Amino acid sequence: MVADHSEHTAANYFMHSGSGLQGRPSLGAWATYGLGSLSRNLPGYVVLDTGMIPPGGLDIFGNGAPVNTSSIARNASVSLVVVVTVSPSATAAQTVTVQLGDAGGGSPYDEQVSDSSIHEVRTNSTGILPAPVNGESEARGTLNATVAGDALLRVMLSPSSAGPLGYSADITYTTNLENLGSAAAGTVSLSGNAGVYIVATIPGDTKLKAGQSWPAGTLFTADALTTPNLTASYSGTQPAAATVTLNPALDSVLAG
Numbered sequence: 001m002v003a004d005h006s007e008h009t010a011a012n013y014f015m016h017s018g019s020g021l022q023g024r025p026s027l028g029a030w031a032t033y034g035l036g037s038l039s040r041n042l043p044g045y046v047v048l049d050t051g052m053i054p055p056g057g058l059d060i061f062g063n064g065a066p067v068n069t070s071s072i073a074r075n076a077s078v079s080l081v082v083v084v085t086v087s088p089s090a091t092a093a094q095t096v097t098v099q100l101g102d103a104g105g106g107s108p109y110d111e112q113v114s115d116s117s118i119h120e121v122r123t124n125s126t127g128i129l130p131a132p133v134n135g136e137s138e139a140r141g142t143l144n145a146t147v148a149g150d151a152l153l154r155v156m157l158s159p160s161s162a163g164p165l166g167y168s169a170d171i172t173y174t175t176n177l178e179n180l181g182s183a184a185a186g187t188v189s190l191s192g193n194a195g196v197y198i199v200a201t202i203p204g205d206t207k208l209k210a211g212q213s214w215p216a217g218t219l220f221t222a223d224a225l226t227t228p229n230l231t232a233s234y235s236g237t238q239p240a241a242a243t244v245t246l247n248p249a250l251d252s253v254l255a256g
Contacts, residue, residue: 008055016060026061092149092182101140109140149182155198190219191234199229
């Protein structure tokens with residue numbers, strides 16, 4: 001590539017945006033503008049580098065345009081929504097810090113002299129008459145949030161035999177439920193019955209064994225498997241043993 005720029009900063013601007021001047025959209029910004037993003041929770045594009053900020057700074061990777069609000073009255077405010085994706089590797093009690101602006105100085109980081117840096121949040125006096133006596137100033141604010149622990153349930157369902165089994169043979173299942181998370185599991189309500197449930201599907205063409213006993217609180221449904229678990233109709237009454245043959249389209253579900 002040949003460019004009419006003799007120093008690294010302007011050459012970097014040219015290579016990434018097609019212009020040797022600051023303030024033009026980068027290649028990644030144009031690609032995101034034209035193609036969109038596959039996910040609102042992921043960046044539209046990422047930049048892989050050696051860990052060093054190149055000549056020209058982060059401006060060479062941005063969209064080249066500041067975001068301006070409408071005029072704000074004295075002592076008024078505007079709302080800003082910042083979408084934060086917490087890493088799956090984050091642990092409970094860790095702190096997530098969201099920072100708006102990059103002003104230096106000390107707390108409360110207000111009324112700093114604007115230096116036109118890339119992450120700056122500042123007043124814009126363009127077209128304002130008379131001009132502000134203190135010119136344009138920048139500020140900085142931070143908001144901290146603590147990562148909350150969540151419940152992490154694991155269910156182990158172990159059969160007494162791996163099969164194949166003969167007709168009318170019994171299979172005994174052992175169920176184990178444990179919470180690996182740091183928070184208590186919340187309950188759900190199935191047809192008005194609140195609790196923490198394990199949902200097990202009974203294969204089609206299965207008959208319930210006469211005299212079968214179930215754990216206390218077991219619920220039954222014969223709704224189609226396409227019905228979401230939380231909206232199915234449940235009953236605490238066991239279907240008649242040895243008389244109900246379930247066809248493959250209407251598999252019973254035990255919840256307990």
